Amino acid sequence: MQQCAACHTLAKGGAPGVGPNLYGIVGAKSFSAPGFNYSAAVKGKAGATWTDDTLSAWLENPMGYAPGTMMAYPGIKNAQTRADVIAYLNSNSDKPEKLP
Ligand code: HEC
Incomplete structure (x- = not known):
């Protein structure tokens, strides 16, 4: 999570950084934080629900999930x-x- 903190805040009401604030993200609508300017790469995937499965797919390989995403992070393979x-x-x- 330290790696994530370079770009995200996690506290409730935290300001967006390079990426959106992540408080309450599990169960939330994807790529829908108010006021955050998402890349075109993820806009087409906005509005889905972040579940254990969808988050896992995104975090395993952000560039595979949404080619061209601004989330410059290689992913968590483990x-x-x-x-x-x-x-x-x-x-x-x-x-x-x-969660399961
Ligand atoms: C280099 C900066 C950077 C790092 C490091 C990073 N992210 Fe991100 N993240 C972003 C950006 C930028 C977006 C928005 C993606 C877009 O608009 O293409 C994003 C989007 C997300 C989203 C979707 C948010 C939403 O509103 O639906 C989640 C969840 C997320 N990141 C989790 C993580 C986690 C967990 C880590 C650490 C393992 C991490 N990120 C590391 C920059 C980063």
């Missing part, structure tokens, strides 16, 4: 690390989702 990151994101939420 499935356990991805699950840990998603669980951590989920804990930063008003209403955490039930």
Whole structure:
């Protein structure tokens, strides 16, 4: 998560950085944070729901999920690390989702 903090804030009400604030992202609509100027690459994928599965796919390979995305991050190849990151994101939420 330290790597993510270079571009994202996680605190409730945190300001966007290079990327959008991630508070409450699990269960939220994808690429829909108000006021954040998303790249064209992800606009076509906006409005889906971020679940364990969709977040895992995005975080494994952002450039594969949305070619041309501004999220210049190679991805988390280790499935356990991805699950840990998603669980951590989920804990930063008003209403955490039930994860598998
Ligand atoms: C180099 C900067 C950078 C790093 C590092 C980075 N991100 Fe991002 N992230 C972005 C940008 C920029 C976007 C918006 C993508 C776009 O518009 O193409 C984004 C989008 C996202 C989204 C979708 C947000 C939404 O509103 O739907 C999630 C979730 C996310 N990042 C999680 C992470 C996590 C977790 C990490 C660490 C493992 C991480 N990011 C690392 C820049 C970054």
